[in-house]
Amino acid sequence: MNTSATPVSIQHPAARRSGWRELWQKEDWWAVWLGLGIVLVAYALFASGHSLEWIAVSPAKWSSGSDIGSHFAGNWPRYLAQFALWAALFSIALRTLGYEVRRFLPAFLLVYCFAVLIFTLGQWSEANRYNLEPPLVALVLGLVISNAIGLPAWLDAGFRVEFYVKTGIVLLGATLPFTLIVWAGPTAFLQASIVSLATFLVIFTVGRRLGLDQRFAAVLGAGGSVCGVSASIAIAGAVGARKRDASVAITTVILWAIVMIFALPLAARLLHLPTGVAGAWIGTSEFADAAGLAAADTYGHLAVSAPGITGTPEQSLFAFTLMKVIGRDVWIGVWALVLSVIATTRWELQGADTKPDVTQVWWRFPKFVLGFLAASALITAVSAHYGQSAYHDAVTPRLVTPIKDLRTWAFIFCFFSIGLTTRVRELARIGPRPFLAFTAGVVVNVILGFVLSAWIFAPHWRSLAP
């Protein structure tokens, strides 16, 4: 084997992208820069007696065409400015990540126009009656456009699901008190760890019993138990799985994640779960951040109009985020390390020499979580200087609400992009064995997640409130 001592730092893209360069060559960091940048600007404006409110415009509640018509007639310059702001921020990031701005802009214009439509529909006074929750409308519209009509592949530059959701989660941090993270974090970690381990072991064991290769079973298990597609890719690289196995795992995760976007909020509503409890259940039992946020946000909207359901829409989002992000996502590097050790010491060799690398715990760490925590700490520190009444009269409307509105926009971009990028015809075909193994994990995951969220830790999640 050729191991010539050539300076890797100037020889290969993989080497060049390591170290400090990650700060501008990974979308996680860009989500941190954009999210925290927005929060800092919002704070600077607030501290100087102004507010980000003007550009954080969103459709008002409406009940007639003339209502909403007059809203847009009076506010269209604000929407134009907001589009320009998002387009500029995302363009800078995506240009650095290697995308062409001339391709991103038309795609993002499409996303933004539909986001306005989806947001507006969600604000209709009759929206709840017809189940027009923005996440579901966005997802279904995206799926119909991409699968029934079809869009040119180059438009994918603007359909960056993960980038939008990570940016939205950093902004969500600014609306979540840091004290709440400290209080609820350990329970989220405990609950998520129990369910993650059980789900992984079930998928892995059933997969092995059905004759799947160890690496394939591990990639499927990680997809079902840790953080969906991201976990499948990370574990596939860590253990050296076959490309076709990773593709099957991705397809399986996507199909079940989309089913769960509809199934979990519906089941939670039938069971009249409080929003905090439902958010924790969704955070335990959904497979990907974007899909889980869609489900948790949907339940928040459903709960507003459903009789007998307690809690606020925010509680659903907060519980989901604590469970999924703090409880599950941050451990992907540890999972990758442990499985790479097992792969190299216990499983049959596949002609590769893979050395377990402890530094992957950091390299694989989802860095947007740092932005989420920093945003929460910053706004919590600012809020500490205000009494309760001043907080509600000044901080909430002039600082927190504009950030929350921009967060909602980022999530709608994400939900619509999920549908636009899920092209069923392009997905890998799943055989019965991986599907059965994954489904066994889904059954255990959903039941165990429900028992822990709605029974064992129910008082904890029910009382989750800022």
Place this chain on the structure above:
Amino acid sequence: MSARGTHELRCALCRHFEDDPAILERALPGMSALGSGHAATRAQDGLCLLNQTLRAARSGCESFVSII
């Protein structure tokens, strides 16, 4: 470059190794729907075009062909 560095970046220096996020997203259909080639969780992993496996940048094998 140190011997340690040479050892750790074998796939990263191999002609068969592909870690461009856009190419990975095309090679793994659905990856961009609920994941991303640009995610930190991928670290420096890439696709071995020879063996059609996903590999960490620091792994290696006997089929190594230097990119240099």
